[in-house]
Amino acid sequence: MKDAVIDIRNVRKDFGRKVHALRGVSLRVGAGEVFGLLGPNGAGKSTLVKILLTIVRPTQAEGTLLGQPLGRRGPLAQVGYLPENLRFPAHLRGRQVLEHYAALAKVPRAVRRRRAAELLERVGMSSWGDTPASRYSKGMLQRLGIAQALMNDPKLVFLDEPTDGLDPLGRRDVRHMLADLTKRGKTVFLNSHILSELEMICDRVSILVQGQVAREGTIAQLTEHSVTYRITVAGGLDGVAAEVRKRGGVIDGNAISVAGRDAAAVNQLIDVLRGAGVLIESVTPQRFSLEDVFVEAVHGRGVGAALEAER
Amino acid sequence: MGTQLWAILRDGFRESLDRKMFWVVATMTLLIAAVMACISFEPDKIVLLFGMWRIPAEGFDATTEMGKSQVLSVMIQFVMSTLLGWIGMMLMIIATADFYPSMMERGAIDVVLSKPIPRWVLFLFKYLGSLAFVLLQATLFVGLTFLVMGLRWNIWAPGYLMAIPLMVLLFSYIYCISVYVGVMTRSTVAAILISICAWAAYVVPPAALEVVESEPSLRANQALVRAIGFAAAIPPKTADIDYIASRWAKAGTSLDLMPQQQMTLPPEEMERLRERERSKIAANPAYSIGSSLLFEALVVGLAMWRFCRRDF
Numbered sequence: 149m150k151d152a153v154i155d156i157r158n159v160r161k162d163f164g165r166k167v168h169a170l171r172g173v174s175l176r177v178g179a180g181e182v183f184g185l186l187g188p189n190g191a192g193k194s195t196l197v198k199i200l201l202t203i204v205r206p207t208q209a210e211g212t213l214l215g216q217p218l219g220r221r222g223p224l225a226q227v228g229y230l231p232e233n234l235r236f237p238a239h240l241r242g243r244q245v246l247e248h249y250a251a252l253a254k255v256p257r258a259v260r261r262r263r264a265a266e267l268l269e270r271v272g273m274s275s276w277g278d279t280p281a282s283r284y285s286k287g288m289l290q291r292l293g294i295a296q297a298l299m300n301d302p303k304l305v306f307l308d309e310p311t312d313g314l315d316p317l318g319r320r321d322v323r324h325m326l327a328d329l330t331k332r333g334k335t336v337f338l339n340s341h342i343l344s345e346l347e348m349i350c351d352r353v354s355i356l357v358q359g360q361v362a363r364e365g366t367i368a369q370l371t372e373h374s375v376t377y378r379i380t381v382a383g384g385l386d387g388v389a390a391e392v393r394k395r396g397g398v399i400d401g402n403a404i405s406v407a408g409r410d411a412a413a414v415n416q417l418i419d420v421l422r423g424a425g426v427l428i429e430s431v432t433p434q435r436f437s438l439e440d441v442f443v444e445a446v447h448g449r450g451v452g453a454a455l456e457a458e459r
Numbered sequence: 460m461g462t463q464l465w466a467i468l469r470d471g472f473r474e475s476l477d478r479k480m481f482w483v484v485a486t487m488t489l490l491i492a493a494v495m496a497c498i499s500f501e502p503d504k505i506v507l508l509f510g511m512w513r514i515p516a517e518g519f520d521a522t523t524e525m526g527k528s529q530v531l532s533v534m535i536q537f538v539m540s541t542l543l544g545w546i547g548m549m550l551m552i553i554a555t556a557d558f559y560p561s562m563m564e565r566g567a568i569d570v571v572l573s574k575p576i577p578r579w580v581l582f583l584f585k586y587l588g589s590l591a592f593v594l595l596q597a598t599l600f601v602g603l604t605f606l607v608m609g610l611r612w613n614i615w616a617p618g619y620l621m622a623i624p625l626m627v628l629l630f631s632y633i634y635c636i637s638v639y640v641g642v643m644t645r646s647t648v649a650a651i652l653i654s655i656c657a658w659a660a661y662v663v664p665p666a667a668l669e670v671v672e673s674e675p676s677l678r679a680n681q682a683l684v685r686a687i688g689f690a691a692a693i694p695p696k697t698a699d700i701d702y703i704a705s706r707w708a709k710a711g712t713s714l715d716l717m718p719q720q721q722m723t724l725p726p727e728e729m730e731r732l733r734e735r736e737r738s739k740i741a742a743n744p745a746y747s748i749g750s751s752l753l754f755e756a757l758v759v760g761l762a763m764w765r766f767c768r769r770d771f
């Protein structure tokens with residue numbers, strides 16, 4: 149990995165005695181990466197980002213952000229942030245929002261002016277720049293929020309559910325903007341539920357479950373070890389159903405799914421089927437989508453079992 | 460740092476102008492100044508609407524030093540106790556009560572805190588911004604009434620302008636409570652209600668002391684006088700601001716201290732009042748203001764500490 153932009157170890161956060169939002173999270177994000185953090189609601193994704201941005205104080209944390217110890221505010225000048233459930237002060241207009249927050253990030257006046265115009269254009273809001281932000285629709289707020297996060301031309305951008313509330317075109321625009329950012333060498337840290345999107349844009353993902361990293365790796369790595377073979381047969385499986393289940397097969401009509409990369413086990417199952425005179429139509433290895441990996445990580449069981457649970 | 464501080468102040472200013480209450484109070488100021496400008500004085504008469512009416516006022520002559528002093532006293536009373544002390548102050552408290560809660564709303568505070576600014580700077584400059592809001596209103600009010608007094612009544616008392624900082628000071632004694640409650644609860648309503656209660660708690664003991672001291676039967680009760688006196692001595696000393704304002708207003712002019720009582724009270728009572736007045740005014744304004752500011756700093760410090768430590 150290239151030099152780490154985020155390098156944290158053992159981050160813990162308790163809210164009161166009962167809520168353990170994070171239980172020892174360690175992460176490394178390299179420069180220029182698009183990193184996706186996923187996890188179910190309440191897993192601690194937003195809390196982790198807020199700790200990196202000094203909005204929440206960790207119970208315990210070690211590590212660095214842009215090379216400086218966690219908790220320093222200095223590096224924040226190089227960071228952009230789109231929070232979840234974004235709101236802007238009611239007394240500011242769109243353009244003023246951008247310029248105000250950029251000023252707080254120490255961007256000089258002339259640069260603020262120019263970038264505000266550019267970014268409004270880029271998020272498709274140029275005709276709304278002089279409308280009070282309190283009159284924006286949810287998706288318009290989100291667009292302005294993304295523009296806001298880029299006003300200081302950050303090295304590292306945190307986006308907490310960036311496509312929340314956006315229409316399909318808006319989502320595509322966001323994907324293009326992210327691609328553009330990485331082209332310019334920026335690092336993107338993304339929290340999202342929309343797995344298909346993460347699949348499209350992330351280099352690496354971590355799956356956070358109940359405050360702990362349950363899986364981590366590139367999309368290819370994550371989906372590779374969760375291969376399933378799908379065997380379709382002609383006719384019924386009545387005679388062999390019990391035997392098939394015993395060998396870990398999951399029956400769905402006239403198809404059988406077998407979790408795992410163990411080709412030998414699949415062959416044995418085929419032998420059983422053949423022995424019983426079942427006509428096999430096809431055997432296909434299926435790579436699982438991120439969603440399947442996600443479900444598996446959350447339920448903490450094998451892919452097959454997760455599939456079962458879904459059914 | 461300069462860019463950031465300037466941005467915070469400018470934002471506070473924009474927020475103020477966005478408040479309807481700001482314009483309500485400014486309009487009230489203009490109305491009051493206009494009404495005052497319609498009044499003028501002749502010996503033993505008060506003239507309304509440039510001579511349309513002449514109201515006889517036996518023994519009152521605002522063209523003499525004595526009369527001017529009386530008018531000035533009434534103005535100070537009006538500004539510090541009646542107008543700002545009650546209505547204006549209430550409106551200002553309402554107008555500013557949501558500055559902190561709205562800044563701390565979820566989804567809004569996150570963006571601000573993700574910027575490279577220390578939290579205490581955010582907090583303090585928001586505070587200064589709120590005071591600037593009141594300073595603006597106070598300047599408008601005192602400045603306009605000062606001009607009307609000078610131009611229409613020929614009463615030029617530069618010390619009267621000291622009412623501007625004193626108004627802001629008086630406001631800040633109450634506002635610190637509003638900020639504290641706002642930061643603790645993030646609720647505008649709680650901030651308004653509790654700061655009004657606190658204000659009552661400031662105002663009641665000195666007022667009670669006044670009553671007790673002017674009523675001979677109560678005055679005889681030493682324990683009562685001492686207890687109320689003690690309560691009244693606890694900072695912040697909102698009541699002192701009146702005295703300090705009238706003292707400063709008349710400083711450097713030949714205008715007497717409390718002359719209006721001279722008409723209505725028996726001589727021995729008058730003498731007692733003047734004595735009390737003297738002792739109060741002799742009481743060090745620096746002590747009164749200093750101890751009150753100390754109290755304010757304590758409350759603001761606690762609120763700031765909480766703001767800097769809490770999670771959002």
Ligand SMILES: Nc1ncnc2c1ncn2[C@@H]1O[C@H](COP(=O)(O)OP(=O)(O)OP(=O)(O)O)[C@@H](O)[C@H]1O
Pocket residue numbers: 163167169187188189190191192193194195196232770771
């Ligand atoms: N300020 C807070 N006070 C108390 N508990 C909190 C606070 N913020 C978060 N939590 C708790 O911490 C846990 C993690 O919350 P967090 O917002 O990080 O989840 P998330 O992964 O972002 O969820 P979502 O996908 O719904 O956005 C939750 O149990 C939540 O209730």
Ligand SMILES: [Mg+2]
Pocket residue numbers: 193194195232308
């Ligand atoms: Mg979240």
